[in-house]
Amino acid sequence: MSWVPAFTDKLEHPIPIVNLLKSKQATPSPPPRPITISIVGAGQRGSGYAYYTILEPQWAKVVAVAEPVDIRRNKMAKVLKDLIFVINHFLLYNIPEENVFKDWKERPKLSDAVVIATLDDLHVEPAVAFANKKYNILLEKPMAITVEGCKKITKAVTENEKLSSFGNLVYFNSKNKPKEAGDAKNCLECKIESTCSYSAKKIYIDNGYKKGVVSWPVSVVTDITDIENLTNALKNGPYGRCVYECDNDVADNQVVDLEFANGEIEGDGINTIMYYNFLTRKKELLKPSDILGVKDLDGHAGGDLSLMRAFIYSIGESLFDLKDTV
Structure with a gap:
């Protein structure tokens, strides 16, 4: 159990890490x-x-x-x-x-x-x-x-x-598959698809294509981004498979040595990173675009x-x- 307090909603600026990152x-x-x-x-x-x-x-x-x-x-x-x-x-x-x-x-x-x-x-x-x-x-x-x-x-x-990194697959396997899903191997055929957090239909169709997204991640599933090709790809291809039934062995728990001991970071994977300083107990919103100059x-x-x-x-x-x- 970590002794470090949880993030607060208060943003403090500036924090020296920005200057440190820019210097790198x-x-x-x-x-x-x-x-x-x-x-x-x-x-x-x-x-x-x-x-x-x-x-x-x-x-x-x-x-x-x-x-x-x-x-x-x-x-x-x-x-x-x-x-x-x-x-x-x-x-x-x-x-x-x-x-x-x-x-x-x-x-x-x-x-x-x-x-x-x-x-x-x-x-x-x-x-x-x-x-x-x-x-x-x-x-x-x-x-x-x-x-x-x-x-x-x-x-x-x-x-x-x-x-380098190392990790292990500990959660997404058939042992942890919800019993209500039965024998379904594909999201489009699953009885509990609508309540599943990992539904491929939600990711690629409902929150993707139907909202006007035709680039990533929809374009990963099919090279021709229309509803017919997308649905067919999810039904017959690897991206529509149940996450608990895949043969994927990519680590879902990964540890990377960042040589970073003075705080912790939380990113959205798109354009922002939140940095929490263990010493000051304050956090700052970082924008990689500002740091990288692009x-x-x-x-x-x-x-x-x-x-x-x-x-x-x-x-x-x-x-x-x-x-x-x-």
Whole structure:
């Protein structure tokens, strides 16, 4: 039991942590040329990471994409070009047609770095292959779904001198499934769907599509965002499965070492973070957009941007002799 008192409704400003966080955002000078990136897997995660190059085009640009689904592959090539044209009024880059692929295999080295955002069970083969080609790799979590897979990736990146958290699944399993749900395996067929907090129908249809949402999270379920395709995807695809009956083994209880002992944080995952100071017993509302200096943060309240920024900056420092500007 923690002795720390619960949050109050009172906001105190300023709290020194803001200055501390801003001081950590010191950036090196941009490289003499943008760091080139290949995207392997142009779904939600791959597209999210590619978006970084629109926010900081002086640092990185996408030069190749590999994606088996036509609509996603073509959308990435087109959207990236269109968005950059709108934002910068001219094309900073254009993904050549010869660098747009259905698969990643048997390709020459096309960039300084690669983002691997394939399905979880398809991480090992490309990670090992790209490590052997001396790419700098950003690998979407989980690293692999087996211990053996993790060992293969570790061995490859260690040998090529190129590349934490822990948790356990404790609640979402069949043992904790409400008895009233019976044998239902899909939310659209469940008798207690209307009272279930984890109803896929509520998430994607009632609170998503019916309220005008056609982007994330609805676009994760179906590439064509209309009610017919969405309903069909929930009925026949993985996103409509009962949360207690899934074969998903992603941790629902995760512990991450943040090296943060003077307070606790609570985030909404979109654009705000609440910081509670153990010493002063006061709290402050933090806005990642102010700290990071970018208005449109996109995914994970700036988490995706910060991850890509750290990845790209580290590559820049290894390729070029860059100096801090702040």
